[in-house]
Amino acid sequence: MTAFAIEADNIHVRFGDYWALTEVSFAIPDGAFVAVLGPNGAGKSTLLKTCLGLIRPQSGLMRLYDRPLAEFDASRMGYVPQIKTLDRSFPALAIELAASGVLSAWPWHIQGALRRQAMEALEQVGADHLASRPLARLSGGELQRVYLARALIRRPPLVLLDEPATGIDPAGERDMFRVLERYQETEKATIMMITHDWHTAVHHATHILAINRRLIGCGESSPAFAEEMLREAFGHIGHEHPHREANA
Ligand SMILES: Nc1ncnc2c1ncn2[C@@H]1O[C@H](COP(=O)(O)OP(=O)(O)O)[C@@H](O)[C@H]1O
Ligand SMILES: [Mg+2]
Numbered sequence: 001m002t003a004f005a006i007e008a009d010n011i012h013v014r015f016g017d018y019w020a021l022t023e024v025s026f027a028i029p030d031g032a033f034v035a036v037l038g039p040n041g042a043g044k045s046t047l048l049k050t051c052l053g054l055i056r057p058q059s060g061l062m063r064l065y066d067r068p069l070a071e072f073d074a075s076r077m078g079y080v081p082q083i084k085t086l087d088r089s090f091p092a093l094a095i096e097l098a099a100s101g102v103l104s105a106w107p108w109h110i111q112g113a114l115r116r117q118a119m120e121a122l123e124q125v126g127a128d129h130l131a132s133r134p135l136a137r138l139s140g141g142e143l144q145r146v147y148l149a150r151a152l153i154r155r156p157p158l159v160l161l162d163e164p165a166t167g168i169d170p171a172g173e174r175d176m177f178r179v180l181e182r183y184q185e186t187e188k189a190t191i192m193m194i195t196h197d198w199h200t201a202v203h204h205a206t207h208i209l210a211i212n213r214r215l216i217g218c219g220e221s222s223p224a225f226a227e228e229m230l231r232e233a234f235g236h237i238g239h240e241h242p243h244r245e246a247n248a
Helices: 044-052 094-099 112-124 140-152 170-187 198-203 223-235
Strands: 004-015 018-029 033-037 059-064 077-080 158-162 190-194 207-211 215-220
Touching: 004 044, 004 190, 018 044, 018 190, 018 207, 018 215, 033 044, 033 170, 033 198, 033 223, 044 059, 044 077, 044 158, 044 190, 077 140, 094 112, 094 140, 112 140, 140 158, 140 170, 158 170, 170 190, 198 223, 207 223, 215 223
Parallel strands: 033 190, 033 207, 077 158, 158 190
Antiparallel strands: 004 018, 004 059, 207 215
């Protein structure tokens, strides 16, 4: 077993002439549940996508389980993207969305082993009853569960979630955490989750990582540390991060 699931060494990410991330370094122990905190535009999604290899940093190194990111098998990462952009009119069923976590093409008319695998993934997140429901008829919380099933279908040791609790009611959020915690326990997985929620950071996470274009801090979660990180991450937003609506 390696000591660190994710190591970021001096990561810089630029979009045009805008530096979204500068000098970001941290190390996430294997088996940690990390809450990523920071204001809007802080580069949280950018950081997650850099960990996933979807964004290549201008400089710096990302290592996963002691290997350069490029050598890491992408199928061993599960990803729940920030969802707001999903077009609900996309004519697909829940089971197809779950199964799309295994294939590179859209899995219309899934049968046999893939159907069983997708059903198991849906069962694992308590969403098997939704399998043949069109995406258009899922609530926010139900859709989020199906995305979670999609992320977990290959039983990845590393799961990255981008604001998965946004738009879910408190009961749905509690269910989601139960699923995640059970998954983490049985698979000994490492989980990195972007959230705005102090409660999540303190009660579910073992570690807190705060950024605002630069690293603010990364350490073991405690109420005092969470409070300090939130204050520092959000305290500077007005003057340190003028939002670039014009180029966004
Ligand atoms: N593909 C992109 N091209 C240009 N700018 C981007 C791109 N992705 C993100 N940005 C900008 O980088 C900054 C950080 O974005 P993001 O990582 O989405 O922040 P967060 O998730 O913390 O809200 C924002 O100012 C955003 O507009
Ligand atoms: Mg984001």
